[in-house]
Amino acid sequence: MIDSLDGGISLTFDRVSTDRVSRAESVAHQVSELISRQNVQPGARLGRKSDLRDQFGVAASTLNEAIRLLESRGLVEARPGPQGGIFVAKPTAQIRLSHLILGLDATSLSIADALEIRNALELPLAAHAAIHADREGLARLERIVRRMGELQDDPAEYLRQNWQLHEAIALLSSNEMLRTIYLSLLDTARHSLRDVAPDAHFREAWQENWALHRELVDAIASGSPGRARIAAERHAPYAERLNDTIA
Known part of the structure; x- marks a missing residue:
């Protein structure tokens, strides 16, 4: 000692x-x-x-x-x-996102609010993607969601691929302002991220979460904006604020 x-x-x-x-x-x-x-x-x-x-x-x-x-x-x-x-160091701020605990910079301002706004924008973005996606864009979505399906034991990489998938969906939108706002909100959360840890139920909930993303990609590939909106609404993660800052 x-x-x-x-x-x-x-x-x-x-x-x-x-x-x-x-x-x-x-x-x-x-x-x-x-x-x-x-x-x-x-x-x-x-x-x-x-x-x-x-x-x-x-x-x-x-x-x-x-x-x-x-x-x-x-x-x-x-x-x-x-x-x-x-x-x-001062403890990080934390929020819960789909059975993952995200540790954020203690100076981050209301990342939970940014994620809530981001989630609201996913419905029109999914509809736009269903209308405008080309073969190359759909192939990229398929590669990412398949990779997500291999990451039940790596929550940090699962989250990274998750956000990469939503970024790829947003890039398929023809609405430049909507796309820019969404990607800015995503980057705000991503750049503030310091740590990712699964909660006690991540392994149990992982399959369902991945299946929702699988359905979202399939809905976009179908070319139906209505189906894509429904899939986006079903998948939208609930960001539960554990604490904004810890003094």
């Missing part, structure tokens, strides 16, 4: 185990656990990089990779300068 040298709070780390996980992932996991277990508050200093390298007994490259992993999960932030080091 090794005490940190952060000069403010007393933290205890275990030596890194390399069994079945990389050294960097092991360090990241232990830091995450100690933040949770010891209820370390946002803004607390975990130490300088040199301190943490000594405490974990790892090389600089390994520690840097661990910090990158932790930063991508919104758990820590690195600050430069004499008073810098590795600090516990």
Whole structure:
């Protein structure tokens, strides 16, 4: 057991185990656990990089990779300068989307509202796509939805392909203003995204969610705007606001 040298709070780390996980992932996991277990508050200093390298007994490259992993999960932030080091980050905002928990930048403004507006625009976009889709556009939709059907064990990639599918549908619309607004809302959410995690029921609900997207693509391919609107309405995910910001 090794005490940190952060000069403010007393933290205890275990030596890194390399069994079945990389050294960097092991360090990241232990830091995450100690933040949770010891209820370390946002803004607390975990130490300088040199301190943490000594405490974990790892090389600089390994520690840097661990910090990158932790930063991508919104758990820590690195600050430069004499008073810098590795600090516990402010928690991200979160919303629930189709059995996925989306972790967003804490500074993001009402992403749930942006997604709600985006969902409302999907009905006319689906109808436009049914009218205007060409062979190449339909082939792209088919490739994406098939790929989604292979991702029940990868929720982050499933969400990425999901949003890529809706982007591809929007690009088939002839209404430039509608298309631009929709893609802007999609980009707002996508650029604010820091983490994706499945809830306890993701595996149970995944098949149904994918089937709704499968039907949406089939409806667009049918060329019937009415069928496409119905499919879009049935599929529209419900964005449940868990919390906008966590102070």
